[in-house]
Amino acid sequence: MSDELFGAMLQSIVDGAPDKASDLARQALATGVDPLEAVNRGFAVGIKFAGDQFGCGEMFLPDLLASAEAMKAAIKILEPEMLKRGSQRATLGKIVLGTARGDIHDIGKNLVATILSASGFQIFDLGTSVTPEQFVAKAKEVDADIVGISALLTTTMAGQKAVIEALDRNALRPRLKAIIGGAAVTSKWAAEIGADGFSRNAIDALELAKNLMRNITNQGTAPA
Amino acid sequence: MRPSIQLLGPDLIGRILSEAFELLMNPGVRVGSATVELLRSAGVDVTVAEKVADHLADHDGVAHIPEPLVRRCLASVPRDFHLYNRKGEKTVHYGGDDVHFDPGSCCVQMLDPDTMEARLSETRDLVRIVQVTEMLPQFAAQSTAVVCNDAGNDLPSAIGDLYRLFIVLQHSDKPVVTGSFSASGLEGMIDLLAADSGGLDKLRRQPRAVFDVCPSPPLNWSEFGSHNLLDLARAGVPAEIVSMPLAGGTAPVTLAGSVTQHAAEALAGITLHQLAGPGSPIVWGGAPAIFDMRTGGAPMGAVETAMLNLACAEVGKHLGLPTHAYLVATDSKFVDAQAGAESARSATLGALAGINMISGAGMLESLACHSVEKLVMDAEWIASAQRLARGIEVHGGEVPGHTLATAMFAQTGLSGEFLQLKETRALFRQEQYLPSSLIDRSARGSEPPSDVFTRARARVDQLVGKYRKPSLPEDVLQKFQAILNREAGKARAAAAASEKLSISSS
Numbered sequence: 001m002s003d004e005l006f007g008a009m010l011q012s013i014v015d016g017a018p019d020k021a022s023d024l025a026r027q028a029l030a031t032g033v034d035p036l037e038a039v040n041r042g043f044a045v046g047i048k049f050a051g052d053q054f055g056c057g058e059m060f061l062p063d064l065l066a067s068a069e070a071m072k073a074a075i076k077i078l079e080p081e082m083l084k085r086g087s088q089r090a091t092l093g094k095i096v097l098g099t100a101r102g103d104i105h106d107i108g109k110n111l112v113a114t115i116l117s118a119s120g121f122q123i124f125d126l127g128t129s130v131t132p133e134q135f136v137a138k139a140k141e142v143d144a145d146i147v148g149i150s151a152l153l154t155t156t157m158a159g160q161k162a163v164i165e166a167l168d169r170n171a172l173r174p175r176l177k178a179i180i181g182g183a184a185v186t187s188k189w190a191a192e193i194g195a196d197g198f199s200r201n202a203i204d205a206l207e208l209a210k211n212l213m214r215n216i217t218n219q220g221t222a223p224a
Numbered sequence: 225m226r227p228s229i230q231l232l233g234p235d236l237i238g239r240i241l242s243e244a245f246e247l248l249m250n251p252g253v254r255v256g257s258a259t260v261e262l263l264r265s266a267g268v269d270v271t272v273a274e275k276v277a278d279h280l281a282d283h284d285g286v287a288h289i290p291e292p293l294v295r296r297c298l299a300s301v302p303r304d305f306h307l308y309n310r311k312g313e314k315t316v317h318y319g320g321d322d323v324h325f326d327p328g329s330c331c332v333q334m335l336d337p338d339t340m341e342a343r344l345s346e347t348r349d350l351v352r353i354v355q356v357t358e359m360l361p362q363f364a365a366q367s368t369a370v371v372c373n374d375a376g377n378d379l380p381s382a383i384g385d386l387y388r389l390f391i392v393l394q395h396s397d398k399p400v401v402t403g404s405f406s407a408s409g410l411e412g413m414i415d416l417l418a419a420d421s422g423g424l425d426k427l428r429r430q431p432r433a434v435f436d437v438c439p440s441p442p443l444n445w446s447e448f449g450s451h452n453l454l455d456l457a458r459a460g461v462p463a464e465i466v467s468m469p470l471a472g473g474t475a476p477v478t479l480a481g482s483v484t485q486h487a488a489e490a491l492a493g494i495t496l497h498q499l500a501g502p503g504s505p506i507v508w509g510g511a512p513a514i515f516d517m518r519t520g521g522a523p524m525g526a527v528e529t530a531m532l533n534l535a536c537a538e539v540g541k542h543l544g545l546p547t548h549a550y551l552v553a554t555d556s557k558f559v560d561a562q563a564g565a566e567s568a569r570s571a572t573l574g575a576l577a578g579i580n581m582i583s584g585a586g587m588l589e590s591l592a593c594h595s596v597e598k599l600v601m602d603a604e605w606i607a608s609a610q611r612l613a614r615g616i617e618v619h620g621g622e623v624p625g626h627t628l629a630t631a632m633f634a635q636t637g638l639s640g641e642f643l644q645l646k647e648t649r650a651l652f653r654q655e656q657y658l659p660s661s662l663i664d665r666s667a668r669g670s671e672p673p674s675d676v677f678t679r680a681r682a683r684v685d686q687l688v689g690k691y692r693k694p695s696l697p698e699d700v701l702q703k704f705q706a707i708l709n710r711e712a713g714k715a716r717a718a719a720a721a722s723e724k725l726s727i728s729s730s
């Protein structure tokens with residue numbers, strides 16, 4: 001019975017059907033299925049599958065966004081019960097996002113926020129045209145693991161460098177990782193400004209963030 | 225007849241415009257602070273919005289522009305105008321169905337033909353593009369094609385726009401399609417053109433350049449874009465609206481919906497422009513594209529992108545305005561079959577659509593990389609497209625008795641000796657486009673076969689070898705340098721002031 005339910009949950013995410021996902025979440029609660037298990041064995045598997053399908057070109061950005069919406073809908077239903085049971089889904093990490101100063105283009109940044117959030121990261125989205133000082137302040141406030149700076153224009157890419165310099169001035173790195181993205185961003189640019197990583201699209205950003213979190217976690221548990 | 229292509233037709237254009245006018249009222253158009261007073265004094269309701277972003281002024285607002293005002297502004301736009309070359313000859317006619325091409329603009333990378341890698345573009349790349357463009361009759365105008373990343377060593381990057389024009393004007397006599405990178409960058413560029421023309425008045429009467437001005441989709445004439453529009457209108461220097469809706473990303477996914485958004489953005493731009501300078505020349509242009517649902521990019525080589533460009537221009541033509549589009553570009557990273565197919569297709573479509581200025585030749589990688597080898601290849605597609613657009617012609621005087629074939633048969637009988645006819649010699653250059661050595665039509669055997677990239681490289685060398693730099697009067701060159709120095713000084717002072725501000729605020 002549960003396997004069937006988990007399968008339906010997976011499918012509701014792949015189909016990008018928020019109503020269906022909510023119904024299944026409610027059904028899980030009504031029939032006593034552990035909400036954390038519903039996420040881990042059902043809905044989250046759907047997000048992973050959608051990401052893989054996107055990666056191999058079978059699913060497209062609107063599909064992926066719909067999957068993320070469905071995920072959000074399911075989590076919204078399950079969250080109170082998880083809290084009650086003290087089994088809140090572990091956050092993969094805290095990420096502060098924004099576009100570089102002077103840049104108001106935010107499609108890419110929003111996609112990254114949606115995908116990372118659906119995949120279990122806690123996202124603090126500062127919006128568009130964010131100053132280095134604002135990035136630093138938010139990163140300190142929430143004790144962020146990663147700061148992501150997006151820039152579409154070649155003229156605003158310098159803003160990415162300014163943020164990384166500001167993070168360094170405040171001695172937030174290397175514990176905190178700085179990643180960048182944007183249409184004109186290249187690995188060369190990322191290396192030049194000392195970023196900890198860059199990604200071409202939202203799914204790559206998810207992989208990048210997961211890898212960086214593994215490093216951060218390893219650093220944290222390494223013997224002093 | 226001149227062959228042509230239409231994608232919309234009058235009924236659909238009517239619906240597009242009617243919805244575009246609706247959009248101008250609701251939700252309205254975001255406008256920069258510089259325009260608020262101007263719009264209000266014309267009776268436009270401008271609600272001053274919350275602070276949208278840090279770099280935007282507090283007075284940014286949303287304008288709800290009524291159709292009658294837009295119609296009035298449309299009526300004062302010149303139906304056509306010319307761009308002039310340095311000799312003062314009319315070289316580009318913006319208006320009617322006349323078609324011209326110029327290389328794509330404002331690229332930041334260059335394909336290195338030796339390594340086949342994209343590297344940051346430099347002054348030497350811009351010079352080479354200008355030299356090749358100068359030599360090719362397919363290009364009626366130059367463009368400030370690439371950003372000169374090396375200039376940043378000596379000059380503040382804020383005047384990169386001015387520096388490009390400074391380089392182009394020294395190396396070319398042709399008109400220029402250009403644009404400014406900031407609200408403040410325009411002044412120096414207009415001064416540079418005025419110095420070249422012999423005064424601002426002369427520049428106004430015989431404009432040498434047109435300035436691209438871009439709204440941000442959707443429906444946002446930002447501080448920078450609107451500032452440029454007003455300044456150009458007041459200076460009387462031609463402006464070209466380059467609205468860039470991305471269908472499915474920053475605009476409705478349907479092509480018709482994106483064309484409607486484009487129309488609303490262009491109409492809003494024209495209204496701002498004509499309110500500031502009634503009768504100033506402005507072009508209904510754009511670089512619309514679909515939104516790629518895999519990469520999130522703007523695929524410039526897609527057939528739907530070409531369809532959007534044609535449809536947007538068709539709306540402009542319906543309004544009787546000069547038109548512009550962004551075509552002849554590719555998403556490929558190399559000068560390869562994909563580059564050839566995408567660029568040739570859109571060059572052909574653009575020419576058949578009768579778009580006055582078609583930008584984009586030479587561009588690879590969805591406008592991220594320029595290639596001078598692609599530019600010479602594109603010139604062949606452009607020439608073929610121009611030939612196609614001329615259609616099948618019936619010659620009068622050259623052929624006796626105005627017959628199509630019988631008069632020539634009267635001379636040859638059944639001998640088949642057409643090659644000797646004087647009509648053949650008189651007409652073959654008109655009837656056929658005679659391609660350069662880039663196009664391979666030779667029989668196998670005489671020369672070892674080569675691919676198009678190899679031939680393109682040879683063609684570039686050949687053109688650069690024949691190029692001669694124009695000789696400008698010493699006093700003009702001095703004026704150029706003085707303007708560059710002055711603007712560099714201003715940019716350094718502004719950068720120092722903003723640094724001070726940022727330190728004191730943090």
